[in-house]
Amino acid sequence: MGWLGAEEWQAVALSLRVSLWATLVALPLGLFTAHALARWQFPGKQLVNGLVHLPLILPPVVTGYLLLLTFGTSGALGGALENIGIVFAFRWTGAALAAGVMAFPLMVRAMRLSIEAVDPKLEEAAATLGASRPWVFVTVTLPLILPGILAGAILAFAKAMGEFGATITFVSNIPGETQTLPSAVYAFLQVPGGEGPALRLVVVSVVIAMGALLASEAVARRAAARVGGA
Template sequence: MTDWLGPEEWQALRLSLKVSFWAMLASLPLGLLAAYALSRWRFPGRQLLNLLIHLPLVLPPVVTGYLLLLTLGARAPLGEFLGQFGITFAFRWTGAALAAGIMGFPLMVRAIRLSLDAVDPKLEEAASTLGARPLSRFVTVTLPLIAPGILAGAVLSFAKAMGEFGATITFVSNIPGSTQTLPSAIYAFLQVPGGEASALRLVALSVLIAMGALLLSELLAQRVAKRVAGK
């Protein structure tokens, strides 16, 4: 692949993989908690939480990036506060991971929530009657049953992060070697004469990654469906 891709293209791919991996990994605990809350808990503001989680799906990505810039930019109150502790997101790869994670978060939560909704409550009730505490019941009964859904959500989140452009470029700009991911690199190559070949190679690579992620997610979803059907 290093022979097929040029140095700038390889750099963009490597950064995209890094950003997408950390975006997915950092989102996973919160995604699991949010999905569990929406599936199992009844509390005031539940629908509002559901709305906020899924809002990035319908908002223009540029709006999400701009809101992040207003909140965590170098001159924003929260951004300045975190900067005192050496935590900076704006115009850094960590900011790209944050933006990508937010954009992929709804897909992750939805996949995990569907898996949780498919778990037969009687199985958890049986564990309770045997004396299992809530945490033990979740770890030994619920978690193994929803594992395919968690993996599917993680894959979808990773794929969404790989393709994220609007929120990322608005929040962290398009800095080669620092914040230039695959979509940003494609955009940059299309702006310069003779860059069409590089852009086309990255487009082909993006399509392959997206198709692979969708296929893996579908296989995991089928596994969940078979488990629910008792096959």
């Protein structure tokens, strides 16, 4: 297996899978939420904004416990979803859900800032020409905020890769099923001689995190230049 052992590769591969699905599934809802917070006025807007950012403030263990209460097999929604074949508790899908919830605020914030940077007059001009609101968004707003969407997705992916507290609380630490990269580091540090594998996974984590941050900064600068030149 080269530099990483089989168990380490398994944790890295599972983390990539979990993070990718968490990002892809959260992306449409994140874009909708960011647009609503940036452009719409509606009752309870500040409450929605607070709920969106709540995972950033709450201890991750608390978020994981709330997910367990809601989506566990005996939870408010978990039992109903299990009846149609959707199971989150102690599955990799639950790890993806936890990672997506924790990464959601970063995704929404990046996309919201990108939308707010677009001059509303550009959208109004398209609307005066007879374009519907959805068409204005697709043809005017979306191309301008695309770098911001990419930046938000990259940040969310990196956050999902590093998620630990909510994940281990919600779906435990099951090798091959829910043991993501951070969980594997924790597990290796609990056994004698595990420092070497843990250190290798730490290096992998740092490389992925730094790569994501650099990529996010690059697309954010491109977004600012693109909107500024619009």
